[in-house]
Amino acid sequence: MSGVEGYMYPNEITLYWSVLIVLYPYITGLVAGAFILASLERVFRVEAVKPTYRLALLTALAFLLVAPLPLVLHLGHPFRSPEMYFTPHSTSAMAMFGYVYLWYLMAVLVLEIWLDYRREIVLLSQSSKGLLRLVYRIMTLGSSNISERSLAIDERVGWIVTLIGIPSAFLLHGYVGFIFGSIKANPWWSSPLMPVVFIFSAMVSGIAGVMLLYMALTKLRKQKIDMRCVDAIAMYMFYIYVIDFSLEMLDLVHRIYEANESFNSLNFMVHTKLYFSQIILQILLGTVTPLVLLFLTQVVKLPEIARKSMYVISGSLALIGVLAMRWNVVIGGQLFSKSFLGYTTYKMGLVTREGLLVAIFLTILPLFFLWALVKLLPPWPETSAHQASAGD
Amino acid sequence: MNLSRRQMLILLPAAAVAWKSVLAGTPESSPNYTMSEHWWGMLIDIPKCIGCGNCVRACQAENDVPDGHFRTWVERYHRSDWEMTREGDVTPNPLIVPEVISPDGGKEGFPAATDESGKYFFVPKMCNHCADSPCTQVCPVGATFISPDGVVLVDQTYCLGCAYCVQACPYGCRYIHPEKQVADKCTLCYHRITKGLTTACCEACPTGARQLVDLKDPKDPIHEFLKTHSVQVLKPQMATGAKVFYNDLDGSVR
Amino acid sequence: MSTFKEAGHLFRFAGLFVLAFLVFLVVRHFVVPKSFGEYGHYRGAAIGEIAARPVHFAGHAACESCHTDIADTKHAGKHAGVNCEACHGPLAKHADDPTAMTPVKPDTAVLCVRCHAASAARPKDFPQIAADHSNGLACETCHNPHSPGMDATPAAPAKKTASAGGAK
Numbered sequence: 059m060s061g062v063e064g065y066m067y068p069n070e071i072t073l074y075w076s077v078l079i080v081l082y083p084y085i086t087g088l089v090a091g092a093f094i095l096a097s098l099e100r101v102f103r104v105e106a107v108k109p110t111y112r113l114a115l116l117t118a119l120a121f122l123l124v125a126p127l128p129l130v131l132h133l134g135h136p137f138r139s140p141e142m143y144f145t146p147h148s149t150s151a152m153a154m155f156g157y158v159y160l161w162y163l164m165a166v167l168v169l170e171i172w173l174d175y176r177r178e179i180v181l182l183s184q185s186s187k188g189l190l191r192l193v194y195r196i197m198t199l200g201s202s203n204i205s206e207r208s209l210a211i212d213e214r215v216g217w218i219v220t221l222i223g224i225p226s227a228f229l230l231h232g233y234v235g236f237i238f239g240s241i242k243a244n245p246w247w248s249s250p251l252m253p254v255v256f257i258f259s260a261m262v263s264g265i266a267g268v269m270l271l272y273m274a275l276t277k278l279r280k281q282k283i284d285m286r287c288v289d290a291i292a293m294y295m296f297y298i299y300v301i302d303f304s305l306e307m308l309d310l311v312h313r314i315y316e317a318n319e320s321f322n323s324l325n326f327m328v329h330t331k332l333y334f335s336q337i338i339l340q341i342l343l344g345t346v347t348p349l350v351l352l353f354l355t356q357v358v359k360l361p362e363i364a365r366k367s368m369y370v371i372s373g374s375l376a377l378i379g380v381l382a383m384r385w386n387v388v389i390g391g392q393l394f395s396k397s398f399l400g401y402t403t404y405k406m407g408l409v410t411r412e413g414l415l416v417a418i419f420l421t422i423l424p425l426f427f428l429w430a431l432v433k434l435l436p437p438w439p440e441t442s443a444h445q446a447s448a449g450d
Numbered sequence: 451m452n453l454s455r456r457q458m459l460i461l462l463p464a465a466a467v468a469w470k471s472v473l474a475g476t477p478e479s480s481p482n483y484t485m486s487e488h489w490w491g492m493l494i495d496i497p498k499c500i501g502c503g504n505c506v507r508a509c510q511a512e513n514d515v516p517d518g519h520f521r522t523w524v525e526r527y528h529r530s531d532w533e534m535t536r537e538g539d540v541t542p543n544p545l546i547v548p549e550v551i552s553p554d555g556g557k558e559g560f561p562a563a564t565d566e567s568g569k570y571f572f573v574p575k576m577c578n579h580c581a582d583s584p585c586t587q588v589c590p591v592g593a594t595f596i597s598p599d600g601v602v603l604v605d606q607t608y609c610l611g612c613a614y615c616v617q618a619c620p621y622g623c624r625y626i627h628p629e630k631q632v633a634d635k636c637t638l639c640y641h642r643i644t645k646g647l648t649t650a651c652c653e654a655c656p657t658g659a660r661q662l663v664d665l666k667d668p669k670d671p672i673h674e675f676l677k678t679h680s681v682q683v684l685k686p687q688m689a690t691g692a693k694v695f696y697n698d699l700d701g702s703v704r
Numbered sequence: 705m706s707t708f709k710e711a712g713h714l715f716r717f718a719g720l721f722v723l724a725f726l727v728f729l730v731v732r733h734f735v736v737p738k739s740f741g742e743y744g745h746y747r748g749a750a751i752g753e754i755a756a757r758p759v760h761f762a763g764h765a766a767c768e769s770c771h772t773d774i775a776d777t778k779h780a781g782k783h784a785g786v787n788c789e790a791c792h793g794p795l796a797k798h799a800d801d802p803t804a805m806t807p808v809k810p811d812t813a814v815l816c817v818r819c820h821a822a823s824a825a826r827p828k829d830f831p832q833i834a835a836d837h838s839n840g841l842a843c844e845t846c847h848n849p850h851s852p853g854m855d856a857t858p859a860a861p862a863k864k865t866a867s868a869g870g871a872k
Contacts, residue, residue: 065525065550065551065552066622067523067552067575067621067622067623068519068520068523068552068554068555068622069519069520069616069622069623069624069625070622072625074613074616074617074626075613075617132612133610133611133612134609134610134611134612134613134626134630134631134632135609135610135611135631135632136610138591138608138609138610139610140735141591141593141608141610142590142591142610143728143732144732144735144736145591145592145736145740145745146590146591147589147590147591147592147745148745149587149588150587150588150589150590150614151588152588152590152612152614153590153591155590164721165721169717172717176713198713199713199716199717199720200716201712201713201716203710203712203713205710207707207710208710208711208712208713211707211710211711211714215711215714237614240588241584241588241617241618242584242620242688243584243617243618243619243620243688244617391617392617395622396620396621396622396704397550397622397704398704399547399548399550399704485751497827498827500819500826500827500830501823501825501826502818502819503818504790504818504819508761508789508790508794511760511761511793511794512759512760512761512794513757526825528825558818559818559821560823560825562821562822562823562824562825563823563824563825564824565824566824570824570825570826571825572825592740592744592745592746592747593746594746595743595744595745595746595750596744597743597751598743603750603751603754605746605747605750605753605754607747607750607753608737608746608747608750637754640751640754640755640757641754641755641756641757641758641759642759642761642763644755645755645759647759647761647763648763650760650761650794653761653763653764653787653789653790654761654787654789654790655790656783656785656786656787656790656819657785657830658785
């Protein structure tokens with residue numbers, strides 16, 4: 059039996075949840091995290107992060123549009139997925155996916171973006187030409203009312219939508235954590251902490267992602283990075299990362315202390331099969347290093363250039379670290395036998411439907427969507443609707 | 451065989467008629483079978499299992515089980531004795547770390563065991579048809595379910611192949627069918643037991659180590675057996691309501 | 705009142721939702737299988753479909769209804785609890801139409817050792833033989849597979865088929 063050490067139940071040898079199932083929580087995590095960053099400004103009135111507000115929303119949408127793809131590609135029968143809408147099983151956390159996704163996409167994200175951009179959309183529908191004009195006109199839903207009163211109503215409703223959006227974002231990503239955390243058969247997954255850890259690491263990844271995108275895109279547009287904004291984002295990232303790290307350490311310490319039936323097997327797995335992805339990538343490089351760097355930026359007065367590079371390094375490491383965490387949860391949970399007597403190996407394909415190339419493609423695809431969205435609905439404060447239409 | 455031609459002429463049609471009625475189609479169309487009158491399970495008598503692998507082969511023949519996947523399989527346990535190698539140096543607790551093998555699920559039997567020390571035994575495994583099954587709980591669309599007569603089944607025309615049920619089963623009895631791309635597992639030979647036959651594995655077992663039981667049938671020998679023997683289920687701490695009962699199951703069995 | 709006018713666009717957005725929901729309800733009515741929910745949250749017709757799958761093992765009752773002599777021999781001996789198809793394999797096709805499919809006699813060199821090859825793993829009271837037990841002779845030279853005890857009469861080791869007319 060290739061790749062098997064010790065004893066595995068015969069049906070356990072093949073891993074059924076592949077790298078695509080690693081990607082799905084990563085992508086929805088980025089969505090949830092980006093949205094939380096946007097809500098910092100909208101609901102909690104953190105003025106400093108306003109320059110990233112629209113970008114965060116568009117980033118969330120770009121990733122949300124890609125989110126179902128890894129799931130659909132993984133299914134044995136993707137064309138049966140509408141069954142989740144028609145006959146969702148009320149005891150299954152996974153059955154929630156269809157409705158939570160649709161709710162979050164339409165009633166939260168699309169609605170909020172529409173309300174925030176409506177003025178520009180109406181103006182663009184009048185000033186642009188050709189196919190683009192048609193697109194904008196459809197987006198106005200036939201209403202060209204951008205009076206003061208209507209915009210004030212939009213503002214108010216948008217605030218409520220964001221407020222509802224925060225628990226919705228937690229639900230969108232938290233239920234994924236529950237999908238794993240509620241499986242009593244798998245001791246690596248089964249934990250009430252799982253949804254909470256997922257949510258907090260999601261926030262870290264989403265915030266880091268938007269921060270890096272903002273810095274990169276601003277550089278590309280040859281504009282000046284608003285350091286007050288980035289400093290604020292980094293501060294929030296730091297504190298949320300502290301909470302996330304504490305939760306993960308709590309899980310670890312609890313496991314080591316209680317040392318129940320599964321402990322020996324899991325401990326061995328972490329020190330051998332998951333050594334690189336968990337100890338090196340997730341914990342040392344992906345969590346401790348960014349925490350130390352961010353901590354330094356919070357307590358020591360550093361020049362702008364130093365802070366920028368530390369933010370970029372921390373943000374990038376955080377993105378890698380959170381991806382590693384998803385890998386360790388999903389793949390790690392299938393590498394050991396439920397008999398606690400053996401281990402198997404994950405053989406990731408390269409060009410198969412669930413292989414590495416597809417995974418890389420799905421990670422890059424949201425950036426293309428983001429590019430299109432940024433072109434369609436420019437998030438930059440200094441770009442007026444008039445300027446955007448002149449360029450078409 | 452010593453049948454006269456005359457005897458054959460009488461017996462053959464009678465057998466054919468009997469066989470045809472046994473092959474009657476759906477439980478609804480079969481007048482002899484009412485789902486609510488049955489609550490199926492299985493009894494596995496560990497001391498009787500000789501590890502011949504007949505059950506694994508029979509299951510594959512009866513149900514077209516693809517190679518490399520198993521609706522039932524047999525494990526061989528070797529629980530060695532504590533060995534004090536050096537002073538104060540104790541080998542791992544053999545109750546917690548037994549040696550277990552299942553070469554190709556035990557399909558072609560097992561290689562001869564040579565170590566005379568310690569205890570060997572065979573453990574046939576299969577879907578436990580849990581009354582509180584965690585696998586049916588997690589199915590997002592209702593493609594897997596427990597039938598009114600206690601058999602956990604998969605509706606393979608409805609299954610998405612998401613493999614959530616495979617992850618949720620504590621016993622490792624499920625797999626994704628490589629061709630059909632849907633979840634698959636032991637059906638307790640539902641197509642046989644609803645026609646008055648026993649399961650393929652029980653039919654093929656030469657020692658009677660596997661016995662189909664109907665917990666709702668007052669005449670089923672399981673009731674007497676439960677009164678007179680010490681019976682366990684696998685992973686009782688999972689509280690799955692497993693209905694495959696093991697006689698004389700060792701504490702080292704995972 | 706003017707608020708409603710000013711919020712007209714919101715009503716359009718909500719209207720889209722309502723429309724989509726109504727379309728969903730209609731589609732659902734046609735798409736969900738009729739027997740879904742009959743017994744629980746699943747397609748009730750699946751039970752019948754699964755029960756209608758083809759049978760490959762006839763079951764010893766079917767064999768014994770014709771092969772009464774062999775059944776009698778077996779019931780008197782050590783292999784009383786060993787069902788016919790445990791050694792002869794799935795024979796539902798033969799039981800369905802005996803002339804259409806003639807079972808192949810199993811090769812004892814492979815068959816018998818599956819159960820009886822000596823192994824420390826088997827129960828101590830189970831009859832086991834060492835590799836040099838017969839010095840290469842076929843098992844049926846001394847043992848009748850249907851009643852293998854040494855006190856039982858060994859079967860005449862001729863090839864036998866159970867085809868119609870084995871009149872002796």
